[in-house]
Amino acid sequence: MLKRMGLIFVIVAGLITFTSPDGMAQKFPAKDITLIVPWAAGGGTDTIARALVKNAKNYFGVNVNVVNKTGGMGAVGMGAVATAVPDGYTVGLITFQLSTYRMMGLADLSYRDFGLIQLLNQSPASISVAADSKFKTLKDLMEYAKKNPGVVTAGHSGAGGGWHLALASIAVREGVKFNFVPFDGAAPTRTAVVGGHIAVATTGIDELLQLYRAGQVRILAVNDTKRHWLFPDVPTIAEAGYPNPKIIYDWRGLGAPKGVPADRMQILINGFKKCFDDPEFKKLAHDLGLPLAYRDPKGFEEFLKEMEETLRPALESVGLLKEKK
Amino acid sequence: MQLELLFEAFGKVMFDPINFLFVFIGVTSGIIVGALPGLTATMGVALLIPFTFGLDPVKGLLMLLGLFSGGIYGGSISAILIGIPGTPSAAATVLDGHPLCKKGLAGKAIGMATIASFFGGTVGALIMSFLSPQIAKIALKFGPPEFFALAFFGLGIIITVSGKSILKGLISGVFGLMITTIGFDPLSGCPRLTFNSTELLGGVTFIPALIGLFGYSQVFQGIEKILILPPVKSELKNIIPKFKEIGSVFKTMVKSALMGTFIGAVPGTGCDIAAFVSYGEARRSSKNPEKFGTGILEGVAAPESGNNGATGGAMIPMLTLGVPGDAVTAVLMGALTIHNFQPGPLLFRDHPEVVYPIFAGMILAQFVMLGVGLGGARFFASLINIDRRVMTPIIFLLCVVGSYAMRFSFFDVGVSLIIGIIAYFMNYYGFPGSPILLALILGPMVEQNLRRSLIISHGDPLIFITRPISAAFIFIGIFIIITSYYRIKRAMEKEEKMASVAEKERID
Numbered sequence: 001m002l003k004r005m006g007l008i009f010v011i012v013a014g015l016i017t018f019t020s021p022d023g024m025a026q027k028f029p030a031k032d033i034t035l036i037v038p039w040a041a042g043g044g045t046d047t048i049a050r051a052l053v054k055n056a057k058n059y060f061g062v063n064v065n066v067v068n069k070t071g072g073m074g075a076v077g078m079g080a081v082a083t084a085v086p087d088g089y090t091v092g093l094i095t096f097q098l099s100t101y102r103m104m105g106l107a108d109l110s111y112r113d114f115g116l117i118q119l120l121n122q123s124p125a126s127i128s129v130a131a132d133s134k135f136k137t138l139k140d141l142m143e144y145a146k147k148n149p150g151v152v153t154a155g156h157s158g159a160g161g162g163w164h165l166a167l168a169s170i171a172v173r174e175g176v177k178f179n180f181v182p183f184d185g186a187a188p189t190r191t192a193v194v195g196g197h198i199a200v201a202t203t204g205i206d207e208l209l210q211l212y213r214a215g216q217v218r219i220l221a222v223n224d225t226k227r228h229w230l231f232p233d234v235p236t237i238a239e240a241g242y243p244n245p246k247i248i249y250d251w252r253g254l255g256a257p258k259g260v261p262a263d264r265m266q267i268l269i270n271g272f273k274k275c276f277d278d279p280e281f282k283k284l285a286h287d288l289g290l291p292l293a294y295r296d297p298k299g300f301e302e303f304l305k306e307m308e309e310t311l312r313p314a315l316e317s318v319g320l321l322k323e324k325k
Numbered sequence: 326m327q328l329e330l331l332f333e334a335f336g337k338v339m340f341d342p343i344n345f346l347f348v349f350i351g352v353t354s355g356i357i358v359g360a361l362p363g364l365t366a367t368m369g370v371a372l373l374i375p376f377t378f379g380l381d382p383v384k385g386l387l388m389l390l391g392l393f394s395g396g397i398y399g400g401s402i403s404a405i406l407i408g409i410p411g412t413p414s415a416a417a418t419v420l421d422g423h424p425l426c427k428k429g430l431a432g433k434a435i436g437m438a439t440i441a442s443f444f445g446g447t448v449g450a451l452i453m454s455f456l457s458p459q460i461a462k463i464a465l466k467f468g469p470p471e472f473f474a475l476a477f478f479g480l481g482i483i484i485t486v487s488g489k490s491i492l493k494g495l496i497s498g499v500f501g502l503m504i505t506t507i508g509f510d511p512l513s514g515c516p517r518l519t520f521n522s523t524e525l526l527g528g529v530t531f532i533p534a535l536i537g538l539f540g541y542s543q544v545f546q547g548i549e550k551i552l553i554l555p556p557v558k559s560e561l562k563n564i565i566p567k568f569k570e571i572g573s574v575f576k577t578m579v580k581s582a583l584m585g586t587f588i589g590a591v592p593g594t595g596c597d598i599a600a601f602v603s604y605g606e607a608r609r610s611s612k613n614p615e616k617f618g619t620g621i622l623e624g625v626a627a628p629e630s631g632n633n634g635a636t637g638g639a640m641i642p643m644l645t646l647g648v649p650g651d652a653v654t655a656v657l658m659g660a661l662t663i664h665n666f667q668p669g670p671l672l673f674r675d676h677p678e679v680v681y682p683i684f685a686g687m688i689l690a691q692f693v694m695l696g697v698g699l700g701g702a703r704f705f706a707s708l709i710n711i712d713r714r715v716m717t718p719i720i721f722l723l724c725v726v727g728s729y730a731m732r733f734s735f736f737d738v739g740v741s742l743i744i745g746i747i748a749y750f751m752n753y754y755g756f757p758g759s760p761i762l763l764a765l766i767l768g769p770m771v772e773q774n775l776r777r778s779l780i781i782s783h784g785d786p787l788i789f790i791t792r793p794i795s796a797a798f799i800f801i802g803i804f805i806i807i808t809s810y811y812r813i814k815r816a817m818e819k820e821e822k823m824a825s826v827a828e829k830e831r832i833d
Contacts, residue, residue, distance in 0.1 A: 210668075
C-alpha cells in the first residue's frame with residue numbers, strides 16, 4: 001500500500017515537473033500582468049506607464065495593471081521587481097535613478113539585476129530662465145557666470161538627478177561655477193524660476209511645455225544633438241556654442257526579474273513593443289513632448305552601460321561618487 | 326472670468342443626470358475611503374483613475390473631484406467616532422470631535438463636521454472659480470524663504486495643539502522633526518540615518534506613521550480598557566446642530582474657510598496643515614481656550630471648514646501653474662495629463678471645456694456632500710453603539726491593512742506598529758500625538774527651505790526678514806507663539822484654580 005502511494009506520488013510529481021512548464025508556457029499570459037511603477041501615482045513616470053498599458057489587452061490578451069510601489073528614490077519599487085518571482089507576471093518600470101544607485105552608494109541595485117525588456121524614452125535636459133531674465137542666450141549666461149563664480153543660482157530637481165548632473169557636467173567642462181539650489185522635483189523648480197527665486201533652472205525640456213507656450217520662460221538650450229519638435233526655436237547645446245559629446249539623458253524603460261523563461265521573456269518583449277507602437281500611446285507622448293526611443297534588450301543594455309560611463313565623471317564632479325572601487 | 330461659461334457649465338453638470346450621478350458616486354466613495362483609517366483621498370483618486378480611461382474626461386473628472394471633497398470630509402467621521410483620523414487632514418478634528426463622541430454627542434459632532442465641511446468647501450470652490458488667476462500670482466511669489474516662513478508659522482501651532490502641557494507638546498514636536506530627518510536627503514544627495522536599509526531611504530512614510538500615532542495607540546488604549554469602560558450610548562436625535570449653535574461658530578467657520586483656501590493654494594501645503602492652522606487660530610483667538618480639547622463644536626467646525634476650504638484652494642496652483650497644491654491634486658494632475666489636458670497657464674485658454682465643468686463640479690460636490698453627510702449622520706453615529714469587543718479588533722485589522730495598502734509594503738506595517746507602541750507610551754505619560762503629526766507634515770518643508778534659502782543667500786539669514794511675505798509670516802508666527810503661550814497658560818491656571826477650589830469645596 002505504502003509502496004503504491006509512493007509510486008503514485010512519484011508519478012504525480014513527475015507529471016507536475018515535466019508537463020506544467022510546457023502547458024503553462026503555451027498559455028502565457030494566462031492571468032493579468034503586474035507592472036510595478038517605482039514612483040507615485042500621478043507623476044510623470046506613472047502617467048507614461050499607465051498610458052503605455054492602456055490598450056495592453058489588445059496585445060497580451062490580458063490586462064497589465066499598474067501598481068505603484070514607491071519609496072527610497074525608486075529603489076524600493078525597482079528592488080521589488082528585481083526580486084519578484086521570475087514567472088513573467090511581474091515586470092517593472094525602471095528609471096534613470098537605477099544608473100546612479102550604486103555609484104552614489106544608495107542601494108546595491110543596477111541594470112545588471114534585471115532581464116531588460118525595452119528602452120521607452122530618453123529625455124534631454126534644458127536650461128531655462130524666466131521670460132524677463134537678462135540672459136538672452138546661453139552664451140550670456142555662461143559668460144556672466146564665468147566672471148561671477150558662485151553667483152548665478154541654478155535650480156534643479158534633486159541632487160544626483162539627471163538634470164543636476166547634466167548642467168553640472170557642462171559647467172565643469174566650461175570652468176563655470178553655479179550656485180546650485182536643489183528642489184524636490186521638477187514642478188517646484190520651474191515655479192521657482194518663473195517666480196524669480198532662482199536665475200536658471202535645469203529640468204527636462206518636456207516639463208516646460210506649458211510655461212514655454214505661455215511665454216513665461218525662455219529656454220536657452222536643449223541638451224541634445226537635435227532640436228525638439230515641440231520647441232522648434234530652442235537651439236541645441238552645440239548650436240548655442242557649447243558642444244557636448246557626452247549627453248546625459250533621463251531615461252525610462254521596462255525590466256523583468258532575472259530568470260524569466262526565455263519563451264515568456266520573448267512574449268513580454270513582443271507584447272510591450274506592440275504597446276509601444278500603439279497609436280494612442282504614440283500620440284500622447286508626441287503631445288506631451290516626450291521623446292520616445294525604443295531599443296531592444298540588447299540595445300538597451302548597451303545604452304545603460306554607456307550611461308554609467310557618462311555619469312561617473314559627472315557624479316565625481318559634484319562630489320557624489322561613492323562607488324566602492 | 327467668463328461668467329456665462331461658468332453658468333453654462335453649471336447647467337450642464339447640474340441638469341445632466343449622468344453627470345450628477347458621477348459626482349454622487351465620487352462623493353459617496355470618497356466618504357467611505359476617507360472614513361476608513363489608512364485609505365486616504367489620495368489613494369482613492371489614484372485607484373479610480375484607471376476607471377476614468379473609458380469615460381468622457383469631464384465625467385471622469387467630476388467623479389474624481391467628488392471623491393476628493395468626500396474623502397477630505399469623510400476623514401472626520403472616524404476622527405469623531407473612534408479618535409482615528411481617516412485621512413491626515415482630519416487629525417485636528419480628533420482633538421474635539423472624539424471627546425464629543427465620548428459625551429454621547431457623536432451625531433451632533435458629525436452634523437457639525439458636515440455643515441462646516443460644506444461651508445468651507447463651498448467657499449474654497451467659489452474662490453477657485455472666481456479668483457484663480459489672481460491667487461496664482463500670489464502663489465508665484467512664494468520662494469524658499471517664504472515656504473520656510475510659512476512652515477515656521479505652522480510649527481507655532483504646536484503650542485495650541487499640545488493639550489495640557491506645552492513643554493510636553495514641544496518635546497513631541499521635536500521627536501516628530503527628528504523622524505523626518507530619516508531617509509534620502511534630496512538637497513545633498515546623501516542618505517541619512519538609514520543604516521543601509523533601502524526601505525528607509527524614502528524616510529518614514531507618512532500614512533503608516535499616522536496610523537501608528539492615532540490608530541494603533543487608540544487600539545492599545547481600547548484593549549486596555551475593553552472590559553472596564555462603560556459603553557457610550559450615542560444620542561441619535563438632534564443630529565443637525567441647532568441654528569443657534571451654527572450661528573455661534575459662524576465667525577470661526579468663515580475665518581477657517583478663508584485661511585484654509587489660502588493655505589491650500591500655496592503649493593506643497595494641503596488640507597492637513599489648513600486644518601491645524603484653522604484649529605490653532607480658533608483656539609488662540611477664543612475667549613475660552615481652555616474649553617478646546619474637551620469636546621466643543623467650535624473645535625470641530627474650525628478644522629473641518631479649513632480642510633475642505635483647502636480642497637478648492639489646492640486646485641488653484643494645479644490648474645493655473647501646473648504645480649499641485651497637495652498630494653491629492655498631484656494625482657489629479659496626472660489624471661488630467663493622461664486625458665491630454667496638461668494643467669498649466671494655458672489650460673484656461675485652450676481647454677475651457679474642461680476648466681469650467683471642474684469649477685461647477687467642485688461646487689456641486691459640496692451640495693452632494695452635504696446631502697449624503699446629513700442623510701448618513703444618524704447611521705454613522707449608530708456605528709459607535711457596536712460592542713467595543715467587536716469594534717476594537719476590526720479597527721486593529723483596518724490599521725494593518727491601511728499601513729500595508731499605501732505601497733504594498735510589510736515594512737510599513739512594522740513601521741506603523743513600532744510608532745504605535747511608542748505613541749501609546751507617550752500618550753500614557755501625557756505627551757500628545759498631534760504635535761508629532763504636525764512636525765511630520767512640516768518637517769521636510771521647514772528643513773529643506775531653510776537650507777535652500779541659505780544656499781541662495783550664501784548663508785545670510787537676513788534673507789528671511791528682508792523679503793516682505795517671508796518677514797510677515799515670521800513676525801505673525803512669533804506673535805502667535807507668544808500670545809498663544811500666555812493665553813493658554815493663563816487658561817490652564819484658571820482651570821487648575823477652579824479645580825482646586827472645587828476640590829476644597831468637596832472636602833469642606
